[in-house]
Amino acid sequence: MASVTVAGIDCGTNSIRLKVARVDEHGMEEIVPRTLRVIRLGQDVDQTHRFADEALERAYAAAGEFAEILREHPVDGIRFVATSATRDAENREQFEDAMERILGVRPEVIPGTEEADLSFLGATSVVERDLEAPYVVIDLGGGSTELVLGGDGVTAPKTEVQGAFSMNIGSVRMTERHLHTDPPTDDEIAEAVADIDEHIDEAFRVVPAGKARTIIGVSGTVTTMTALTMGLKEYDHRLVDGVRVPFPDAFAVNDRFLRMPREERREYRTIHPGRIDVVGGGALVWSRVLARIGEAAKADHGVAIDSFVASEHGLLDGIVLDYGRRLLTAR
Known part of the structure; x- marks a missing residue:
């Protein structure tokens, strides 16, 4: 072969x-x-x-x-x-x-938009068959967050992108822009939420996120917060990959680490040292995106999404797969 x-x-x-x-x-x-x-x-x-x-x-x-x-x-x-x-x-x-x-x-x-497409390719390349389509993949980075909706498996293949948008919000950007105090004040958090929601509003005008049945979260922020929600003492990608997390559990842990002083975060070996100062900003973005998609899904089809699936597969996997396939086609 x-x-x-x-x-x-x-x-x-x-x-x-x-x-x-x-x-x-x-x-x-x-x-x-x-x-x-x-x-x-x-x-x-x-x-x-x-x-x-x-x-x-x-x-x-x-x-x-x-x-x-x-x-x-x-x-x-x-x-x-x-x-x-x-x-x-x-x-x-x-x-x-x-x-x-x-x-x-x-x-x-x-x-x-290409970043979003590649993240979706990587995330869905290993998705479990029992996950209900359409999938919405969220790639939450340091500077941007990609929102990508796939097909329903009937009118369009599950792995075919139906809508994508890249928002200029992420863990580093939100921390530097709004969360200046350690720990952040309520006013700073409120300003960040308003900024995040404004970007989500813009994304929802392009991507019909309410049609989603399954949320797949990728990136270091998502997997780190998932590991913390699971109570892992050390980060283990094998345990995190594919786990389903209920919204209430995610929201509680996200808010806790958002409001936690940075020195206290350092006590958690689950968090990479390079994320200590920005993981709270990422957690805030993650909570808002989850909540807004859950609300949109309930408004669209009457059933709220109340959990997400964490994935270790995202943009990097998409880059490798896409590039490898193009090289094979060119031979």
């Missing part, structure tokens, strides 16, 4: 990830599982519209580590995708030039 070995790199606002896999017509097989480094590339980009020098240095250091891995695992091709922070940075060419020197591949700054 024909196959290709490809690497995917996903560089977001808060973290950069690498995955190497063998792709064939049936899917993909990991060769190098996801490698993640928290680099906070989007540090202050919301205010300055430029990458900070120290953020670039963190990104270059991570890229050097990835280059070593790729030297040990030759591939047929690499696709390097950059998202929200890079879309906003005026000095992104400096970043792109340096990354190309280090890794031999130039980052592609993709639009939010």
Whole structure:
């Protein structure tokens, strides 16, 4: 059976990830599982519209580590995708030039709509068959949050995107924009909620999220908050992947960590050290998106969605699958 070995790199606002896999017509097989480094590339980009020098240095250091891995695992091709922070940075060419020197591949700054499509591809590539369609996939990043609705399995395939929108809200952006006090004040939280809801209103004008029957959440914020809801003492992706979480449990934990001082968050080994200061902002976005989709679903078909499914598969998986399939088609 024909196959290709490809690497995917996903560089977001808060973290950069690498995955190497063998792709064939049936899917993909990991060769190098996801490698993640928290680099906070989007540090202050919301205010300055430029990458900070120290953020670039963190990104270059991570890229050097990835280059070593790729030297040990030759591939047929690499696709390097950059998202929200890079879309906003005026000095992104400096970043792109340096990354190309280090890794031999130039980052592609993709639009939010393509990011949404790839996240949906990755999330639905391993979805359980008993989940009710249509699925809405939410990819909550540091700088943006993608909302993607798929087909119902009757008039359109379950894995076919029916609507997608990228909102400029995320864990880093909301923290830097609104949550300045540690812990945040009620006024700061209220300002953030108003901002988040305004973006959700805009998204709902494009994506009929109320048609969804199943919510699938991807990204570090979602999986971290899921692990905390589960009471895990250490993060374990095998336990988190595919778990269903009731809304009341998620809301309670999200609110608790939003209002928790950062030093207290540091006591939880479940949270990656690079997320300590922004995980509360991400939790707030996550709660609002869940609540609003639940309300929209009840208004649309009379049945409220009251839980979500957490997934370890999202944008990075979509990058690898999509790129591998295109290489196979070109052969």
